[in-house]
Amino acid sequence: MAWIELPGDEGTRELERATRGMRRGTGVPHVVGVMKPSVPTLRGVLAMNNAVTFGGSTLGRRREELISTVVSALNDCFY
Amino acid sequence: MSHAGYLRDHWTDDLGPLIALIRAWRVAGAEGAELTPREALAAAVAVDSPILEPGDREILALAIRQTLAPRTLTAAHLEPLRAAGFDDVAIHDVVHVACCFAYMNRLADALGVELEERKVAWARELFGDAALAAHQAWARGQEPSAT
Numbered sequence: 001m002a003w004i005e006l007p008g009d010e011g012t013r014e015l016e017r018a019t020r021g022m023r024r025g026t027g028v029p030h031v032v033g034v035m036k037p038s039v040p041t042l043r044g045v046l047a048m049n050n051a052v053t054f055g056g057s058t059l060g061r062r063r064e065e066l067i068s069t070v071v072s073a074l075n076d077c078f079y
Numbered sequence: 080m081s082h083a084g085y086l087r088d089h090w091t092d093d094l095g096p097l098i099a100l101i102r103a104w105r106v107a108g109a110e111g112a113e114l115t116p117r118e119a120l121a122a123a124v125a126v127d128s129p130i131l132e133p134g135d136r137e138i139l140a141l142a143i144r145q146t147l148a149p150r151t152l153t154a155a156h157l158e159p160l161r162a163a164g165f166d167d168v169a170i171h172d173v174v175h176v177a178c179c180f181a182y183m184n185r186l187a188d189a190l191g192v193e194l195e196e197r198k199v200a201w202a203r204e205l206f207g208d209a210a211l212a213a214h215q216a217w218a219r220g221q222e223p224s225a226t
Contacts, residue, residue: 001192001193002190002191002192002193003190003191003220004190026195026196026197029081029195030187030192030193030194030195031081031183031186031187031192034186034187034190034192035186045182048179049179049183052172052175052176052179053176053179053180057172057175057176058168058169058172059138059169059172059173059176061085061089062085062086062089062090063134063135063138064176065082065083065085065086066086066135066138066139067138067139067142067173067176067177067180068082068083068176068179068180069082069083069086069101069104070104070123070139070142070143070146071142071146071177071180071181071184072081072082072083072180072184073101073104073105073107073108074104074105074107074108074123074143074146074147075108075146075181075184075185075188076105076108076109077184077187077188078194078202078206078210078211078214079081079183079184079187079188079192079193079194
């Protein structure tokens, strides 16, 4: 899944809390999971993401996703 | 590209134009490695599609410039958004959403994040078998992402 060692989604109580609600059949989304080595980082980044994406901005979800798609495509980021 | 799935599910029933739009941006970005930033920027801004809605082009032009050539930005580049009816909060939000995804892209690419299995079919439809196989090989450390 990634090039660094990652703890389990429920490896600690703090991680279990931080990833609660995001765990699906195969665990948290990989790009979230890669932040598990630092729970404060994971929490901070998710808070930022939720503030400006997933319908959190004034733009509306469609436009947020349009921007996310163009940025990822230009960066040639497959994820 | 994971977020393109939202556009597939909630924007248009006609996937052809959406896929063409995303592929064109990816080509502009990938080929941008061979171009000067200004050439890459021009190629990406020129990408157009009939499925874009009023205001989308102004938003995309700012996000594209911010991504490919941020040092070329000036106050004048915000004016097309104002002319299209966007206020300063909306302009702030455009910039912040683009920043947010640039951050997530760098995170994924620097640490070898592989696409989840449930997203593979959409990635294959978007970019084809060869591109998907290259991504998976890169993520599994089987070959370098760039020379």
